[in-house]
Amino acid sequence: MNEEKYHGMSPLPLEEKEAIIRNEYGPKVHLVGLLTSLGQAVIIFLPALFILVAYGVWPGWATIGKAFASTAAIAGPYWFIEPVSYFLILGIGGTYISFLAGNISNMRLPVSAVSQEVAGVREGSPEGEIIGAIGIVASQWALTIATLAAAIVVTLVIGFLPKSVTGAFDFLLPCLWGAIFGQFALRSPQYAILALIIGIPLVMWSGLPTWTLIPIMVFGLAILSIFLFKRGIWVPKKA
Amino acid sequence: MEPEWLKQATGIGMWFIGFLTAGNALLLTFLIYRRAHKFGLKMGLKTEAMRESVKAALITSIGPCLGIFVGMTVLVIALGGAVAFIRESAGVGSIMFELIASRAGAEAAGVKLTREGMNSTGLATILWAMATGSVAWVLIGGVFTRWLPKMKDVMGQGNPQQMAVISVAIMLAAFGRLLISDGIKPLLLKGMVPPFAGAVVALVVAIGWLIWSDKIKKPIMKEYFLLVAIVAGMAVAQILRIAIPR
Numbered sequence: 001m002n003e004e005k006y007h008g009m010s011p012l013p014l015e016e017k018e019a020i021i022r023n024e025y026g027p028k029v030h031l032v033g034l035l036t037s038l039g040q041a042v043i044i045f046l047p048a049l050f051i052l053v054a055y056g057v058w059p060g061w062a063t064i065g066k067a068f069a070s071t072a073a074i075a076g077p078y079w080f081i082e083p084v085s086y087f088l089i090l091g092i093g094g095t096y097i098s099f100l101a102g103n104i105s106n107m108r109l110p111v112s113a114v115s116q117e118v119a120g121v122r123e124g125s126p127e128g129e130i131i132g133a134i135g136i137v138a139s140q141w142a143l144t145i146a147t148l149a150a151a152i153v154v155t156l157v158i159g160f161l162p163k164s165v166t167g168a169f170d171f172l173l174p175c176l177w178g179a180i181f182g183q184f185a186l187r188s189p190q191y192a193i194l195a196l197i198i199g200i201p202l203v204m205w206s207g208l209p210t211w212t213l214i215p216i217m218v219f220g221l222a223i224l225s226i227f228l229f230k231r232g233i234w235v236p237k238k239a
Numbered sequence: 240m241e242p243e244w245l246k247q248a249t250g251i252g253m254w255f256i257g258f259l260t261a262g263n264a265l266l267l268t269f270l271i272y273r274r275a276h277k278f279g280l281k282m283g284l285k286t287e288a289m290r291e292s293v294k295a296a297l298i299t300s301i302g303p304c305l306g307i308f309v310g311m312t313v314l315v316i317a318l319g320g321a322v323a324f325i326r327e328s329a330g331v332g333s334i335m336f337e338l339i340a341s342r343a344g345a346e347a348a349g350v351k352l353t354r355e356g357m358n359s360t361g362l363a364t365i366l367w368a369m370a371t372g373s374v375a376w377v378l379i380g381g382v383f384t385r386w387l388p389k390m391k392d393v394m395g396q397g398n399p400q401q402m403a404v405i406s407v408a409i410m411l412a413a414f415g416r417l418l419i420s421d422g423i424k425p426l427l428l429k430g431m432v433p434p435f436a437g438a439v440v441a442l443v444v445a446i447g448w449l450i451w452s453d454k455i456k457k458p459i460m461k462e463y464f465l466l467v468a469i470v471a472g473m474a475v476a477q478i479l480r481i482a483i484p485r
Contacts, residue, residue: 010283017282025278029271036267037381040329043263044374046256047325048366051359055247059364063347064371067364070343071372074413075336079375081406083383093271099380101264101329107303111296118295119288130279134289135296137268137275142297144261146304147328150311151257151320155249158316168477169316170353171437174422175472176338178438179465181414182445188407195415203419204427210346210420217412225408229401236404 008120009127017126025130026092033096040100066211073215077222089123093133101140111139190234195221244359245319253321257328264329309466310334317341317352318365330373337369342417344368418442432483437476444468 010017051057086104087095090112098108113123115135121127158166185192199217202208208216228234247253279289307327314323314337326337344365345352422438425431445468452460 008284008288012283020278020282024281025274028274032267032270032274034381036263036270037377039263040260040377040381041374043256043260044330044377045370046259047253047322048363048370050252050256051247051363051366054252055359057247057359057363059348059360059367063360063364064367067340067344067347067368068371070346071340071368074339074409075372076375077406077409079379081402082376083379093275095380097264097268097271099376100267102327102333102376103303103307106306107300110303111299114299115292115296119284119292121284121288126282127279127284130275130282130284131289131292133271133275134279134292135299137272138293138296139300139303140264140268142300142304143307144265144328146300146308147311147324148261150308150327151315151324154312154315154323155320164477164481166316167480168473169313171434171473171476172313172469173338173342173352174418174434174438175441175469175476176335176465177414177418177421178441178472179445179468180335181411181418182442182468183449183464184407184410184414185442186446186449188404188411191408191411192415195411196419199412199415199419200423203416204424211343213416213420214343214413217416218409221408221412222405225405226401229404234404235400 006120006122008131009122009125014126021092021126021129029093029096029133033092033100037096037100066209070211070214073218090136091129091132093129094136097133097136097140101143103139103143107139107143108136111135188234188236191221191225194224242354242357244357244362245354247359248362249319249321253319253325257321257324260325260330261328306463306466307334313338314341316354318362322366326369330369336373339413339417340368340372341365343372433476433479436479437472439472440475441468441472444471 082104083095083099086098086109089109090098090104094108094112098104112132112135115138116123116128116131119127119131121131123132181192195217198220202217203213206213225234276289280286311323311327311334313334314326317338318341327334330337341352344367345357345361347368348358348361348364350356350358350361418438422435426435445464448464448467449461452464
């Protein structure tokens with residue numbers, strides 16, 4: 001049955017296939033991945049630099065620092081957690097594309113899995129590395145078309161929507177935060193209640209600068225969760 | 240009349256950067272595809288199998304692409320099509336991150352994240368927040384890949400369960416703070432019911448949708464929970480705004 005499922009596996013000896021990945025495919029992909037990633041690290045700043053150079057708009061280091069602190073307090077842990085967590089699933093080629101172009105959990109992971117399933121290769125094998133990378137490549141082509149279409153279509157349509165509809169978007173953020181909070185509250189209701197008990201007085205009456213609130217709450221709850229975990233308190237039955 | 244910041248955000252220069260950003264990602268995909276195809280053949284994989292995997296990947300991408308299409312609406316409405324294209328074609332890709340960065344940037348600049356409340360300094364701050372907040376993903380993924388397995392052990396102290404608990408606590412702290420600021424605070428300070436009601440409806444719908452998806456054993460339905468919850472919350476909030484005159 002397994003032979004049928006893995007009909008796409010190559011008959012070459014495993015050592016030979018691993019040597020191709022390690023000595024030939026890997027180094028070449030590392031090189032192009034490194035160069036394009038470094039290029040992307042520069043490109044990512046172009047929108048802000050464009051506004052600065054073309055229009056002379058510079059918010060100042062202090063303002064940027066505040067915005068960065070709030071963003072980094074949430075995203076910071078995921079800079080490390082995501083690459084670490086997904087590397088073994090995405091493989092070498094898939095990791096470079098995924099961390100350059102995003103949409104990992106909602107697109108790259110399912111695409112990689114389905115591609116390998118359809119091609120009949122085993123996950124984690126040298127064949128899986130190649131097929132997974134090809135699948136992720138194709139997903140980026142689809143994503144580029146979809147995002148370009150969305151940017152153009154929505155821009156054209158928005159002008160025709162009545163004010164009663166576009167006005168609803170004033171409530172987008174509270175609804176988004178409520179939905180995401182609900183998603184994580186489902187996993188740990190105790191920490192959800194704790195976050196509100198600590199957060200409401202902190203946000204409402206502490207008088208602290210607003211940009212400090214996310215780092216304080218994030219690091220406060222992270223330290224508390226480690227403390228409680230080590231004492232066996234609020235430890236989930238299954239991770 | 241179109242405000243100045245929106246002209247800057249949707250000008251030809253910004254669209255050019257969008258195509259440059261998407262182009263760099265496409266370049267990487269073509270380079271990797273060529274190498275994967277070449278060494279796949281050398282390894283003994285059949286051309287047909289590789290072609291089938293492309294087809295399967297394209298079909299599998301349709302669902303997530305639809306979700307991204309809908310999610311991008313929010314970003315297009317807030318910051319214009321060009322910025323949305325830059326960030327979603329080859330940025331972090333998460334609408335949630337982009338909105339967090341947008342809100343952080345707007346708050347730091349002292350403006351509101353609405354078309355009426357935005358100005359050029361707010362736009363610039365948001366663009367800096369998006370760039371500085373996401374460049375680490377590109378660098379860690381692009382430069383430090385070979386050292387990643389060692390890092391994992393340090394962060395979770397070798398305990399994946401501890402890592403999972405910390406992650407959930409962090410997310411609840413971050414989103415709890417945002418929920419309080421944008422949903423609860425307006426109610427307590429100004430008696431504004433619609434944002435609070437919208438947030439509560441979105442929260443309840445999100446939980447209900449996720450539980451229901453598990454109950455009917457259709458995890459794929461979870462892809463739509465955020466969209467459904469937000470639309471339900473916004474609809475209730477807007478109806479309340481119209482129904483309750485202030």
